[in-house]
Amino acid sequence: MTQPRPVVGTPDEYDLDDPNRVPWVLGTHLHPEVGPLGRAPSGSRVCMIEAHGFARRKPYHHHKLTLVFAAMRHFRDELRDAGYEVEYVRAETFREGLATYFDRYPEDTLVAMRSPSHRSGDRFRDLVETVGGDLELVGNELFCSTPEAFDEWADGGGEGDQFRHEDFYRWMRRESGVLMADGEPVGGEWNLDEANREVPPDDWEAPPVYEPAVDDLTREVAEWVAEEFDTWGSTEGFAWPVTRDEALAALDHFVAERLPEFGPYQDAMRADDPAMAHALLSPAVNLGLVHPWEAVTAIEDTYEERSDVPLNSAEGAVRQFLGWREFVRHVYRHAMPDLAEASQLGADRPLPDLFWSGETDMACVGASVADVYERGYSHHIQRLMVLSNVATLWGVDPAELNEWFHTTYVDAYHWVTTPNVVEMGSYGSGVFATKPYVASANYVDDMSDYCGDCAYDPDRTTGKGACPLNALYWDFLARNEDRLRSNHRMGPLYGHVDDKRDDCEMDEIYQRVSELRTMERRGDL
Template sequence: MAELRNLVLVLGDQLDLEAAAFDGFDAAHDAVWMAEVAEESTHVWSSKPRSVMFLAAMRHFAQALRAAGRPLHPMRLDDPTNQGSLAAQLQADIERLRPARLVMTAPGDWRVLQAIKDVAQAHGLPLEIREDRHFYGSVREFAAHARGRKSLRMEYFYREMRKRHGVLMQGEQPEGGQWNFDADNREAFGAAGPGSVPPRAVFEPDAMTREVIALVEARLADHPGRLDDFAWPVSREQALVALQRFVTERLPLFGRYQDAMWPGEPWLHHAHLSAALNLKLLNPREVVDAAVAAYRAGAAPLASVEGFVRQILGWREYVRGIYWTRMPGYAELNTLDAQEDLPAWYWTGATDMACLRDAIGQTLQHGYAHHIQRLMVTGLFALMYGVQPQQVHAWYLAVYVDAVEWVELPNTLGMSQYADGGLMASKPYVATGKYIQRMSPYCKGCRYDPAQRSGDAACPFTTLYWDFLMKHEAALAGNPRMALQVKNVARLNDGQKQAIRERASAIRRGEVR
């Protein structure tokens, strides 16, 4: 066998033929390594839709590699020689293939990076980690932005990115004369509901994906989630179709209704592109460019396009910078000392709270929920309940098809659970059930009353909101964005406070759910 010069490692979230790891690739001397291993579905209790998303996309990418003439050494999940973990499989294949060097694009998970580094060191092999060009900016550039700042608000970073990359700019000024259009966005649906919403782009599983579905059903039978209507894009070609469909059909109303919720309507006007982006089936530049082109052509309003661009050019780049400049310590943060266990019904959706039942139910069915369902329903409840943030992180990483740790961890620990003490968010995002009532009709069909904070009919969100403020009153009093909310605690008499505490205790004991 000819000497193998470079063994190019490709992970399940690096499915890009143009990745830096392939620079200088020579089919006569180099080969690609990919491995499907059980560890990636078991280190957190990965849902069936998430596991199928990654495995099916990996197999379609392996097909694209072969078509491109790149020698491939794959390991399938059901291969009897499978070692079960990335590290063990890589070690076994190094001994078999004897490469002179390992090459990879920077991964999106600290745990995986350390495991690969350890294997390379144990074998005395050089490991070349190349820049991930998928992103607009590098981690080094984010670190330079963060240096010396007392706070790391996304808004300032986002404005820098807009200027640097000339996105929605008129010279030195933002398009339309303002940096964001929140005042024009984030409406609730009227009483009649969302009306006619274009159907999402669906992709009937082909033979390869059906094979993966059968494998996951067999191997991960006890994992949460359903696969009877799996229809996510698992190839670049499908992802491009999904992008075009969003820009044409849903982008015009995306901004206006991006925070709205409606029972039984999981998709609404959202993009559903985050999984394709995070697995690198789509490049963020082509996604942003397509949205901006729609605005320039008069096909989508500036408010919607700016709101969408901010999620990708701003928030997505920002959380990656937070992750890689703060790990590994960031994963252990717990500023509020939250120690409760995640309620078991997060894995089943078996709760009487209509908003949570719907959000968790669709999450388990599709591996998807939009950002407000994550932040202000499932995340909000966990925050006020006092769930240990690492357990919340494990749940989010497990259940969503777009979950890769670099993006999921900061969103969960920082934005949702305030576990980083305000590094990312200027305040804990806490609210009573009245917020959910304002943004959706869930409360009309719920046994709980969002206006009540104690008693048998009290909405658990409202009870836990007041309990949260009382518990953290001293710590939050100095936060200017929380001052008015905290002051309201003083209006409660001792009897009211005791009733709230008793109701909150009953919720945490599982007597109310």
């Protein structure tokens, strides 16, 4: 297995030879070979704090809390079995946990990787200082690139600058050498996304999903979470890796069974299959159980070794780990704190209750919410082109939509959701999105089977039974005309808006949208 550290940029240099310099392993840093833990001598003392207070602030998905707490407790036990002295403190808050730790070990200096979330390092410093302890923060090595490398590439770009994912992705490919040959991309093209928008035939069967067994410890955690916290989502059917061995098995399963089918159908949606051929690795990667570079190299090695893995599958999967995940992490650093509250289109409506209840006659939305309710997961096109699309067309406050994603998805953390939801999903800032990603029913009908049994007609815009997406789409364009008409990617659409105004069709659209908002308030949309 390749060394799990950043490959673009230089990781921090430090050591933990002094026994009073102790790794503090956070709940999203669960990799034994990375950061302070990877530098600590075998048998060292390790600090872990299981804080519960955060889990009471929001109705988090039951599976999300089960995943975090079960993974931490398994990691604790594995470290102890390996000979480490793990001081595992369970407390209501990090402050209480730190006070307990430093009461026991007042001479220690905790050494922790920085969390990607905004100002988390400052908060931890303040907490440690408050309880009279010492803390050293070091670079987070659970990414493929360092902040310093990105900032040098971006030439010091900061708030207000617009970043381009495609440029960044190509730079990461060049610097890392992934899917490269003689300085050029394998196959001659950098991005094969256009080959990844096929719809599977009716008789296509998705490859099997890896589901680890639920052991006694995980079952115990799941029961405790259900009793201890006010959660959302199903309490049954938990099926996510909670150990490194399970996460590596999930990665092996993806490249062996699912990768060949991933590329062509990665944007397609099926009502009865939330997984399709997706990797399902983001929860494990975002906890640190698998390093993204381990995923990238496994994908590249499999492509090179097997003739049945098409380049568009390998490149598409690499782009998610080496490109997009890295990109949003760095954009988040540069755009916060403003990004979290950004709403350049002035969207300020509350999130419809149907996002929580799933009670709607819109098949695409109902099925997607049901997927999230059942497993805390739906794939990226459901997130962007169904759930975020509906919310953006509706005019939902991006911050409230971001809160929903952060609460309900097992792989969601603030640094992940904020760029994806506020910017990509809601066009909240313009820090990297060049247009709002909105669509009418035509897109959903083309890329899914939702519309076939839906109560709404995807081919109609107004009148009873017309798909809400259609009227909402034209209403969105009309109400945001001042902002979007000059956008070179959106401008051509306004010719259609003009035609609808000339034909007085916009008046019917406004009436339909008013009806839809009334239906939503009554709970029968």
